[in-house]
Amino acid sequence: MLKDMLSIFTDRADFFWELLLEHLEIALVSILIAILFGGLVGILISEFxxxxxxxxxxxxxxxxxxxxxxxxxxxxxxxxx
The missing domain is CATH 1.20.5 (Single alpha-helices involved in coiled-coils or other helix-helix interfaces)
Structure with a gap:
């Protein structure tokens, strides 16, 4: 079973790298949106x-x-x- 998983990963490495990069992109965009929104709310609270x-x-x-x-x-x- 472990051998089969390893062979799938090696045979389809480009597919899994693409998925990993897509995941990282989605995560970074969501983190940046949260930082931007949180910063704006923090500034709003501190000013008003x-x-x-x-x-x-x-x-x-x-x-x-x-x-x-x-x-x-x-x-x-x-x-x-």
């Missing part, structure tokens, strides 16, 4: 203190929406065994 509360409320809502389902699943798995 009244904007901090709603901006942080939206960020907190988005963060909790993203992380809570995974936390619930993980806690249930730990509880079960």
């Amino acid at each position: 203190p009244k904007a901090a509360r709603p901006a942080l409320g939206v960020i907190n809502f988005l963060y909790n929406k993203k992380t809570k389902p995974g936390t619930r699943i993980a806690s249930r798995l730990n509880w079960c065994g």
Whole structure:
């Protein structure tokens, strides 16, 4: 089985390199967008203190929406065994 996997990787190396480069490109673009957006929100909060509360409320809502389902699943798995 391991030999078969190795032969697939060597036979189709160009395909896997292309996938790796595509993955890195997508990851770097998303990181740059996050840095740009986060920097703009940080500047907005620092320049306009009244904007901090709603901006942080939206960020907190988005963060909790993203992380809570995974936390619930993980806690249930730990509880079960």
